[in-house]
Amino acid sequence: MSAPEIEQLIHLLAKLPAFGPRSARRAVLFLLNKKESHFAPLITAMQSVRDKIVACPICGNMDTSVPCAICSDSNRNQGQICVVRDVADLWALERAGVFKGVYHVLGGVLSALDGIGPEELRIQELLDKVASGGAEEIILALPATVEGQTTAHYLADRLDGYPVKLSALSRGVPVGGELDYLDDGTLQMAFKSRRGL
Amino acid sequence: MSAPEIEQLIHLLAKLPAFGPRSARRAVLFLLNKKESHFAPLITAMQSVRDKIVACPICGNMDTSVPCAICSDSNRNQGQICVVRDVADLWALERAGVFKGVYHVLGGVLSALDGIGPEELRIQELLDKVASGGAEEIILALPATVEGQTTAHYLADRLDGYPVKLSALSRGVPVGGELDYLDDGTLQMAFKSRRGL
Numbered sequence: 076m077s078a079p080e081i082e083q084l085i086h087l088l089a090k091l092p093a094f095g096p097r098s099a100r101r102a103v104l105f106l107l108n109k110k111e112s113h114f115a116p117l118i119t120a121m122q123s124v125r126d127k128i129v130a131c132p133i134c135g136n137m138d139t140s141v142p143c144a145i146c147s148d149s150n151r152n153q154g155q156i157c158v159v160r161d162v163a164d165l166w167a168l169e170r171a172g173v174f175k176g177v178y179h180v181l182g183g184v185l186s187a188l189d190g191i192g193p194e195e196l197r198i199q200e201l202l203d204k205v206a207s208g209g210a211e212e213i214i215l216a217l218p219a220t221v222e223g224q225t226t227a228h229y230l231a232d233r234l235d236g237y238p239v240k241l242s243a244l245s246r247g248v249p250v251g252g253e254l255d256y257l258d259d260g261t262l263q264m265a266f267k268s269r270r271g272l
Numbered sequence: 273m274s275a276p277e278i279e280q281l282i283h284l285l286a287k288l289p290a291f292g293p294r295s296a297r298r299a300v301l302f303l304l305n306k307k308e309s310h311f312a313p314l315i316t317a318m319q320s321v322r323d324k325i326v327a328c329p330i331c332g333n334m335d336t337s338v339p340c341a342i343c344s345d346s347n348r349n350q351g352q353i354c355v356v357r358d359v360a361d362l363w364a365l366e367r368a369g370v371f372k373g374v375y376h377v378l379g380g381v382l383s384a385l386d387g388i389g390p391e392e393l394r395i396q397e398l399l400d401k402v403a404s405g406g407a408e409e410i411i412l413a414l415p416a417t418v419e420g421q422t423t424a425h426y427l428a429d430r431l432d433g434y435p436v437k438l439s440a441l442s443r444g445v446p447v448g449g450e451l452d453y454l455d456d457g458t459l460q461m462a463f464k465s466r467r468g469l
Contacts, residue, residue, distance in 0.1 A: 087317050090310065114318070121315050127275075
């Protein structure tokens with residue numbers, strides 16, 4: 076076998092999502108062949124992220140500042156709160172650049188199979204935000220999966236009675252979508268939610 | 273967008289083989305969620321590999337010692353030299369544990385398309401080893417691709433005339449291989465190289 080230092084690095088890399096033992100080995104060899112141009116900068120970048128990035132106590136986003144750049148941006152509508160499953164989904168919406176409010180990261184969705192109940196998610200924090208006033212609209216941007224929709228229903232129930240507007244992302248044919256390739260559920264939803272022209 | 277520290281790390285991770293921007297983002301979030309249990313050990317392991325691992329000047333393997341553990345192992349037959357494309361292939365043969373000689377890593381295979389000629393590979397080093405005596409057998413364990421076989425033919429030509437036995441890995445049906453699923457080339461090769469029982 077190769078040196079224990081290499082085995083240890085392969086072992087740790089292989090646990091990353093989208094990585095396995097084989098791709099971890101290839102990555103280690105890639106880095107060893109580019110020690111100065113890639114390996115050294117990667118280690119520096121990792122240290123920097125590890126030392127400087129913290130979870131925002133308000134929304135749950137990952138950033139260098141507390142509160143994060145989004146929560147402390149006075150140009151954004153702090154009364155419009157978009158509820159997302161995780162930071163990856165928050166980043167996806169930010170990349171799309173369509174939303175100028177703030178976020179609330181749940182940290183997951185309800186899942187009986189995975190043993191994730193309301194206590195495991197940042198749901199109480201969301202209710203506290205709404206109860207303390209200041210929230211005008213809650214936009215549920217949760218995955219269109221069974222778990223995502225269960226979570227959305229649960230949140231709608233819990234938010235019932237608060238003076239806040241509740242909305243969710245629309246469903247339908249995605250941009251560039253060929254009807255022939257779409258699943259039946261999406262087609263049914265797109266028909267039921269058809270718009271007048 | 274997220275913090276520049278995170279963007280920089282995603283940018284560097286995305287260049288690794290088997291990684292792209294999306295999986296790099298997921299890896300960064302995974303690490304941020306496991307700062308102490310995974311992120312810190314990963315950085316330490318990377319530093320250790322970067323500082324301690326060097327290419328063996330004799331065979332080209334990556335190891336902590338110079339020469340590497342394989343080249344300095346007196347239990348291995350130093351006269352049997354297995355020629356491989358890269359360190360990944362060397363490790364694959366070591367995992368299989370069938371070979372008790374030493375290796376010679378070429379650093380690639382000849383490829384007109386990629387502009388890789390004999391000068392780019394460690395071919396002269398191999399010829400020097402053979403010319404200096406001590407090599408009894410050269411085993412070509414190169415990929416069964418057009419480039420791999422071109423390289424094997426080229427090496428056989430260059431080694432012609434030296435008092436050394438030349439061999440190559442056998443071709444045929446892989447263990448567990450269903451004939452129905454094998455490509456025509458492999459089936460033809462397996463037929464041509466059929467063995468008497």
